[in-house]
Amino acid sequence: MLQTSLIPTGHADLVTHAAYDFYGERLATCSADHKIKLFHKLPDDTWELETEWKAHDAPILHLSFAHPIHGVLLASCSHDRTVRIWEEQVAQAGSGGPAKWVERGTLSGAKGSVRSVEFAPPNPAYGLRVASISTDSHLRVHTSLDPDLNDWSLAHDVHVPSLASDDVPETQGATPAEAATGGWALSWCKEKWWGSVVAVFAGNSPVARIIQLDDTPTALINLRPPGISPLTAISWAPSCGRSYHLIATGARDGTVRIWRAEAPSDDDEGAKSWSAETVAEFPKGPRVGVVEWNATGTTLTTSDDEGVIRIYKPTYAKNWKLLGKMTAEEPPAEE
Structure with missing residues (x-):
């Protein structure tokens, strides 16, 4: 088992x-204590606290850094x-003091808790954009x-x-408490060549939807797995020259x-819509909390409710295998 160092936040x-x-x-880390803390990496690969500030009036749920082409920007939702x-x-x-983080906008209008936020990839045609999804779906x-x-x-x-289809009851496969606290998450397509496209799910739905936002928002395709377990996480991989896209979901x-x-x-006249x-x-286990790709979209990292982080990577035969796993537990003391 791999083991990494811990960061005392x-x-x-x-x-x-x-x-x-x-x-x-x-x-950057956020917490139910209403604060954001920012750490920077030291030469010995440890992390040092740089600054912290009270960012919201309620627990903070998600963070996203913007692409540096827009400057040093951080979005938070709560x-x-x-x-x-x-x-x-x-x-x-x-001055000797740390850099100061200044609020540049408060985006309101949600009728529920905002559960996920993400800056869009840079695209000169649209300027600076940020997407969010809240519990009002x-x-x-x-x-x-x-x-x-x-x-x-x-x-x-x-x-x-928030439903998979009209014939699937909203509470099917989940307790009332789970249905009331379903999952809400989104992930942008990282390549601008495909337009303004985002993958998103809401509530207790097991289905992720790919939506094109150019001009009038249009649903392109649904990622509909077998079974009815609600989704909890989603991540769109960087394509890095691939002619197709990889999207990871956790349930x-x-x-x-x-x-x-x-x-x-454009060369295939027979294909008029997206396919997936x-x-x-990977086998069922504890509830998935996070799925996240590396910078090239070749390695997938997941975490679950038992605090286990797993790393998956494709083989030469294009079969995805478990590369390793690690936990947040302290390593045993050496005698």
Whole structure:
């Protein structure tokens, strides 16, 4: 089993999410204590606290760094029904203090807790965009064309059904408590060549939906697995030159699936819509908390409710295998 070092965050309550910046040199954490903490990596690969601040008036649920082309920006979302945009202000030379993070926007309008937030990949045609989904099952995309980030507008507000289909009862396969606290998550397509596309799910649905947001939002395809276990996590892999897309999903029953999705080709007159199939499925276990790809979309990392992190990688035969796993437990002391 692999074992890594631990980061003592110092949060006063449950740590709800952690996010790396684009370069992997900084790590932001958020917590039910309403605070965001920012760490930077030292030469010996340990992490040092850089700064912290109270960011919301309720537990914070998710974080996302923007691409550095937009500057040093961080988005956070919370049970207080808002998304907040933060920009780093570098400390003046000689001041000796840490950089200050200034709020550049409070995005409201959600009628429930905002559970997931993610900046869109850079695309000059759309400017700076950030997507969020809340427990009212609405996907909202805000954009800002103002260089000072003082003017944010709602570009899209899309209702995402929380049911797999009209004939599947909303509470089927889940207790009433689970149905009331379903999963809400989203992940942008990382390549601009396919347009403005996002994968999203809401509530206790076992189905993820791929939605194109150019002009009028359009549902492209549903990722519909066998079974009815609600989804809990989703991640769209960077394509890195592939002609197809890989999307990973995690479910409440512990199942992790990797989907291969293909857009219609301009050269193929017979294919007029997107297609998708499952190319890997890993055994059921504890509820999946996170699925996340590496920078090249060649390695998938997952975490579960037992605190086990698993790393999967394809073989030369394109079969996905468990590469290793690690836990957050302290290694045994050496005698």
